[in-house]
Amino acid sequence: MQNFELTILGCSSATPTSKRNPTAQLLNIAERFFLIDCGEGTQIQLRKFKIKFQRISNIFISHLHGDHYLGLPGLLSSMHLLGRTEDVHLFCPAELQEILEVQYKHSQTYLNFNIIYHPHKYINNDLIFEDEKVEVRSIVLNHRIPCCGFVFYEKPLLANISKEIIAYYKIPFHQILNIKKGGDFTSESGELIPNEKLITKKLIPRKYSYCSDTCYDERIIEYIKHSDLLYHEATFLSNMEERAKETFHSTALQAATIADKSEVKLLMIGHFSARYKDLQPLLEEAQTVFKNTVLAVEGESTVIEYA
Amino acid sequence: MQNFELTILGCSSATPTSKRNPTAQLLNIAERFFLIDCGEGTQIQLRKFKIKFQRISNIFISHLHGDHYLGLPGLLSSMHLLGRTEDVHLFCPAELQEILEVQYKHSQTYLNFNIIYHPHKYINNDLIFEDEKVEVRSIVLNHRIPCCGFVFYEKPLLANISKEIIAYYKIPFHQILNIKKGGDFTSESGELIPNEKLITKKLIPRKYSYCSDTCYDERIIEYIKHSDLLYHEATFLSNMEERAKETFHSTALQAATIADKSEVKLLMIGHFSARYKDLQPLLEEAQTVFKNTVLAVEGESTVIEYA
Numbered sequence: 124m125q126n127f128e129l130t131i132l133g134c135s136s137a138t139p140t141s142k143r144n145p146t147a148q149l150l151n152i153a154e155r156f157f158l159i160d161c162g163e164g165t166q167i168q169l170r171k172f173k174i175k176f177q178r179i180s181n182i183f184i185s186h187l188h189g190d191h192y193l194g195l196p197g198l199l200s201s202m203h204l205l206g207r208t209e210d211v212h213l214f215c216p217a218e219l220q221e222i223l224e225v226q227y228k229h230s231q232t233y234l235n236f237n238i239i240y241h242p243h244k245y246i247n248n249d250l251i252f253e254d255e256k257v258e259v260r261s262i263v264l265n266h267r268i269p270c271c272g273f274v275f276y277e278k279p280l281l282a283n284i285s286k287e288i289i290a291y292y293k294i295p296f297h298q299i300l301n302i303k304k305g306g307d308f309t310s311e312s313g314e315l316i317p318n319e320k321l322i323t324k325k326l327i328p329r330k331y332s333y334c335s336d337t338c339y340d341e342r343i344i345e346y347i348k349h350s351d352l353l354y355h356e357a358t359f360l361s362n363m364e365e366r367a368k369e370t371f372h373s374t375a376l377q378a379a380t381i382a383d384k385s386e387v388k389l390l391m392i393g394h395f396s397a398r399y400k401d402l403q404p405l406l407e408e409a410q411t412v413f414k415n416t417v418l419a420v421e422g423e424s425t426v427i428e429y430a
Numbered sequence: 431m432q433n434f435e436l437t438i439l440g441c442s443s444a445t446p447t448s449k450r451n452p453t454a455q456l457l458n459i460a461e462r463f464f465l466i467d468c469g470e471g472t473q474i475q476l477r478k479f480k481i482k483f484q485r486i487s488n489i490f491i492s493h494l495h496g497d498h499y500l501g502l503p504g505l506l507s508s509m510h511l512l513g514r515t516e517d518v519h520l521f522c523p524a525e526l527q528e529i530l531e532v533q534y535k536h537s538q539t540y541l542n543f544n545i546i547y548h549p550h551k552y553i554n555n556d557l558i559f560e561d562e563k564v565e566v567r568s569i570v571l572n573h574r575i576p577c578c579g580f581v582f583y584e585k586p587l588l589a590n591i592s593k594e595i596i597a598y599y600k601i602p603f604h605q606i607l608n609i610k611k612g613g614d615f616t617s618e619s620g621e622l623i624p625n626e627k628l629i630t631k632k633l634i635p636r637k638y639s640y641c642s643d644t645c646y647d648e649r650i651i652e653y654i655k656h657s658d659l660l661y662h663e664a665t666f667l668s669n670m671e672e673r674a675k676e677t678f679h680s681t682a683l684q685a686a687t688i689a690d691k692s693e694v695k696l697l698m699i700g701h702f703s704a705r706y707k708d709l710q711p712l713l714e715e716a717q718t719v720f721k722n723t724v725l726a727v728e729g730e731s732t733v734i735e736y737a
Contacts, residue, residue: 137507137508137511138507138508138511138512139473139474139477139504139508140477141474141477141478144474145504163470163471163473163474163500163501163504164470164471164474166446166470167446167448167451167470167471170446170447170448171448187533187536187537188537189503189504189507189533189537189539190504190507193470193500193503193504194470196496196500197446197452197470197496197497197500200444200445200496200497201444201445201446204444204445205445216536218536219536221532221536222532222533222536225528225529225532226494226496226529229494229523229525229526229528229529230494230495230496230575231574231575232496267538268537268538
């Protein structure tokens, strides 16, 4: 069964603490490693958690607040110094190109690999990445500066056929893939066997939605609906709702409300304000509305199983 | 007695390791806090070692390789978010201003304090900072891109006069400062008492020299001569002298040779290549030439006493 696993590298908001790093996370879908945001210190976190960062080829940057991208120049530089030649694809605000290129100009750096820029168009449900296993679509978040969320979709999976079924219906080898893809089968005797009689189990493809940074905005619900895992920022507790509104952030209660209305399976909250040393009140607040909530914890990996 | 203390925040070269951060250090002279270089993660190191970073008003950046400045945008951003209004003085390559301003433009950041830029002129022994207690002078290092070292001088200190001497010669209060500054004294009876008979101890001002990054270059010796503490990069062991030369770095042996020829009191080596997990061989190599050598250790503070 292919992997679908999220590892938190940083879950602090703007100012890091001695315990929490700024935002970064690594999503592994079928051994594709997607880096989502890259706050300062991300390369150090990757090393600490023994993640081989040369395996990352696609990096998604939500927006240009420093706590979401300041670790990128250092990570790219280390990739270069350690001999990388393979392209890196950057899905990011267009302006990030200028920010990086000014640095490379002044440090006289010539990377041994290409950075392929895929600038955000800020369109909901826009297909920004696709390969044979995964699709990634952007969603528009509501923050102080232009900001994208990302929805990662596992592509429809092939069903399984048991050896017994193959033998029983005498299914020839060249027909198997067609059946796994959902096709029916006509037996030697001319009988039409419907697909659901042939396959053992149909796996429902998994879906991960990343929503940070954003204020409470119900317009995202239709795109993140039924996610297996939703990461939604929860910078503040509800008693700071006004502050959340002013700064275009969310409270734990608001994150839970979005999770509830989106009927997701699991909510992970993160992007915690440095003022919260103890995160338990944030968790408890969210759980009053959406029971199946967990806290983002740096270094911890969450495996999403098939439903 | 006023403080003169160096704290290492990072001592790795270009690629950080899970144990060592890129270059940064904090020098405290008489409660002035000078930050010297600011590699990625410096603000996190400052928090970890419980250093109040709002006390830093003067930041010295040697050159524009990422491992010496990529922590600066995040540190400045946290200073801003935590309410700073006091100016920050940046002694740095002129181009750093463009690098920072491009970021502020695209993140729509308006700092609540001013950054006062003091661009490097790359002149030896150039006075770049001065207040009533400290002088800082730049020196030209020999690296792949323009690079400055910094020499921190404690200003000449006032001598002490004992109460007994004051009573014995009946020295009036208004004359004391003059004597502390080195003046002689004429007693009531008209006798001239030379300064050295009046003062208890003349303290020799302390001197700290920072030389990173640089290849072996004896031209710096006249400026760092007789330092109480010399920090000299030692990226490699001698068996990689060719690699050191190509990359404009130094070996531990070369750092020690510079220390020896400069007749410094103590040599601290740092900027270690990530390939060295065990640093003992670097220390031992340096000590074959200059016995009084120590390794830079993150989080450790070195107090420089008066000679």
